[in-house]
Amino acid sequence: MKSEEIAKIAGVSRSTVSRVINNYSNVPEDTKKKVLEVISKYNYQPNTSARVLAGKQNDTIGLFIVSIADTDNPNRLYNNNYFTQFVDAAVECANARGFYVLVNIIYCENDYNKVSEVFLQKRIDGGIVIGTEREADVLINVSKRGFPVALIDYDAEEIKKNKSDNNNLIVIGSNDYEGAAQAVEYLISLGHKDIGLLAGRLSTYSGRQRYEAFFDTMKKHGLEVDKDFILHGDFIKSKTANEVKNLIQKDKFPSAIFSSNDDMAITAMDLFKENNIKVPEDISIIGFDNIPLSSLIRPALSTVSTPVYDIVDKAVTELIANIKRNKKGFFNYSYDTKMILRETCSRK
Amino acid sequence: MKSEEIAKIAGVSRSTVSRVINNYSNVPEDTKKKVLEVISKYNYQPNTSARVLAGKQNDTIGLFIVSIADTDNPNRLYNNNYFTQFVDAAVECANARGFYVLVNIIYCENDYNKVSEVFLQKRIDGGIVIGTEREADVLINVSKRGFPVALIDYDAEEIKKNKSDNNNLIVIGSNDYEGAAQAVEYLISLGHKDIGLLAGRLSTYSGRQRYEAFFDTMKKHGLEVDKDFILHGDFIKSKTANEVKNLIQKDKFPSAIFSSNDDMAITAMDLFKENNIKVPEDISIIGFDNIPLSSLIRPALSTVSTPVYDIVDKAVTELIANIKRNKKGFFNYSYDTKMILRETCSRK
DNA sequence: CTGAAAGCGCTAACAG
DNA sequence: CTGTTAGCGCTTTCAG
Numbered sequence: 017m018k019s020e021e022i023a024k025i026a027g028v029s030r031s032t033v034s035r036v037i038n039n040y041s042n043v044p045e046d047t048k049k050k051v052l053e054v055i056s057k058y059n060y061q062p063n064t065s066a067r068v069l070a071g072k073q074n075d076t077i078g079l080f081i082v083s084i085a086d087t088d089n090p091n092r093l094y095n096n097n098y099f100t101q102f103v104d105a106a107v108e109c110a111n112a113r114g115f116y117v118l119v120n121i122i123y124c125e126n127d128y129n130k131v132s133e134v135f136l137q138k139r140i141d142g143g144i145v146i147g148t149e150r151e152a153d154v155l156i157n158v159s160k161r162g163f164p165v166a167l168i169d170y171d172a173e174e175i176k177k178n179k180s181d182n183n184n185l186i187v188i189g190s191n192d193y194e195g196a197a198q199a200v201e202y203l204i205s206l207g208h209k210d211i212g213l214l215a216g217r218l219s220t221y222s223g224r225q226r227y228e229a230f231f232d233t234m235k236k237h238g239l240e241v242d243k244d245f246i247l248h249g250d251f252i253k254s255k256t257a258n259e260v261k262n263l264i265q266k267d268k269f270p271s272a273i274f275s276s277n278d279d280m281a282i283t284a285m286d287l288f289k290e291n292n293i294k295v296p297e298d299i300s301i302i303g304f305d306n307i308p309l310s311s312l313i314r315p316a317l318s319t320v321s322t323p324v325y326d327i328v329d330k331a332v333t334e335l336i337a338n339i340k341r342n343k344k345g346f347f348n349y350s351y352d353t354k355m356i357l358r359e360t361c362s363r364k
Numbered sequence: 365m366k367s368e369e370i371a372k373i374a375g376v377s378r379s380t381v382s383r384v385i386n387n388y389s390n391v392p393e394d395t396k397k398k399v400l401e402v403i404s405k406y407n408y409q410p411n412t413s414a415r416v417l418a419g420k421q422n423d424t425i426g427l428f429i430v431s432i433a434d435t436d437n438p439n440r441l442y443n444n445n446y447f448t449q450f451v452d453a454a455v456e457c458a459n460a461r462g463f464y465v466l467v468n469i470i471y472c473e474n475d476y477n478k479v480s481e482v483f484l485q486k487r488i489d490g491g492i493v494i495g496t497e498r499e500a501d502v503l504i505n506v507s508k509r510g511f512p513v514a515l516i517d518y519d520a521e522e523i524k525k526n527k528s529d530n531n532n533l534i535v536i537g538s539n540d541y542e543g544a545a546q547a548v549e550y551l552i553s554l555g556h557k558d559i560g561l562l563a564g565r566l567s568t569y570s571g572r573q574r575y576e577a578f579f580d581t582m583k584k585h586g587l588e589v590d591k592d593f594i595l596h597g598d599f600i601k602s603k604t605a606n607e608v609k610n611l612i613q614k615d616k617f618p619s620a621i622f623s624s625n626d627d628m629a630i631t632a633m634d635l636f637k638e639n640n641i642k643v644p645e646d647i648s649i650i651g652f653d654n655i656p657l658s659s660l661i662r663p664a665l666s667t668v669s670t671p672v673y674d675i676v677d678k679a680v681t682e683l684i685a686n687i688k689r690n691k692k693g694f695f696n697y698s699y700d701t702k703m704i705l706r707e708t709c710s711r712k
Numbered sequence: 713c714t715g716a717a718a719g720c721g722c723t724a725a726c727a728g
Numbered sequence: 729c730t731g732t733t734a735g736c737g738c739t740t741t742c743a744g
Contacts, residue, residue: 061484066737100448136409414721
């Protein structure tokens, strides 16, 4: 079924059919009704490719999830409790606004080219990139070519430097520095002095923010950081497990740990349990992200929640506004985090 | 940048550019190389809409996730530990085969029309539908119109009846009846007689299979089923919680429960814990699906694992084969489940 | 208000 | 082996 057939049946021209489909104002109610009836009767749907080729938008946004980690694990993302939230939220928000979502996963540096490809092939009107590494350049270039891009978990300041003329870039994130500082302050307020850090991948913005906040806060309180208590989990389960096992082997032990995300905190807790180290009696731990799992495990994990849903919703909304040319420019939004106290931290 | 410009620069015609893009055999190495160089130099990517309109495939499959549940919960899917696995697996498998994935969520009966729309608009070459309700007809009609469709968690027998001439339908699932029977047998072998059922939504195929297997197995062993021990959780957290709370109020209690999925089992366990009912000392429980969370909670949940990844991989592979016209016809595949014994079942 | 006609960027006969 | 040409199904001027 194509618009020409609809036109013939309705006794009008293709143009008129097109006009009613696109809701033009200058078509009389009668004609409109007549055409609509035929369309509905024959279950006609316009061919998207033809519409796009003729100048319409695609009404689809690309969701790019960077998951450069655990490359030896065939299940990768599959096991990542953090990103799945983004997929769900993005699809839900976009669908609610009449947009489709093309989901892409970036497993390796090489995959970054996929991003530009998808744009260049005009498969999408705009894209959201999450959890990105340093390869911001690729994305900034894409946006400079006129394609709207929303970046989540990115250093807005650094981008602002290079962007200058960028009209299609939206940077959205949470105030992780403040959130992490607050968590460490909390641990300190509980009387902890020997505090360890389970650090995330420093090539991510959030990884760096949480890392720096930890050291700054410790310093602010005149607390020494024992190098042996700095574990580089890099947001990767297997790495985290190795680092924690190493720590357990040592003859000294922190009384509390600030973990840069919940996944790593949970991995550590499992290992603690295996080794009869009690949380929070023997060691306190606080995570970051407030993934669904964190409230389900026992003891329930104290953590810092980032408003994932709000962030994604903002990303989708702003991206669509940019696509529709309502709102061009460089925008930067940042959301506050919130400490969620549960059962894994106790007074020293 | 369009193919004509590439042609001009490379000193050939558009057709030749098209030929090298589509890897035709009748292009001499030299010409090919020359064109490829220009393409790569200018970072040219063919416009997908134009290609599709000219008769090429879209190289994208639609993933439709039915989530008719908890409609009052704004986070819906977001909290569903089962479906996220499907999204990840599907994207990974499809990407690996050079296909893109358009993810759609079906929240209500009305959304079923979205499925046909996406097909009719030619946004996708084929679709995978998961967790479907009775509205199979919509999908079967879609496939009858020539669009390849893969159905996961569907009653293949029932479909076979109506399909007869269907050439584009693939039905994939796991042998849930056998898996559920095995789980109940296990509970019985542990000495349990008063066994309860946490039933899933009976409008899903898996929900029905697991339900029937429970009753059949109990009957086979001459065991009575107490009506008060049949809880209709419908795969929905809030409903499950209500049913379990009701049960706890009663003066009689089963010594074991077979839960039609892990999510409901975990909800029940949380309630048991709140009410000082110990698992597995006071009550044994076994779930279904083996979601990631089930191994993380304590006590770790005994369950029946379905090979999600295999199922999705098969769905993607077969769907693509059908799209590429290598393999037309009606196909039905079913995978065995596997009991995973952990810590929630004990001898009566 | 509405039809005719051009054109979006590509592929695929067809001819040479 | 390669260029020319005719669409693919739609939107959008441009006339009327």
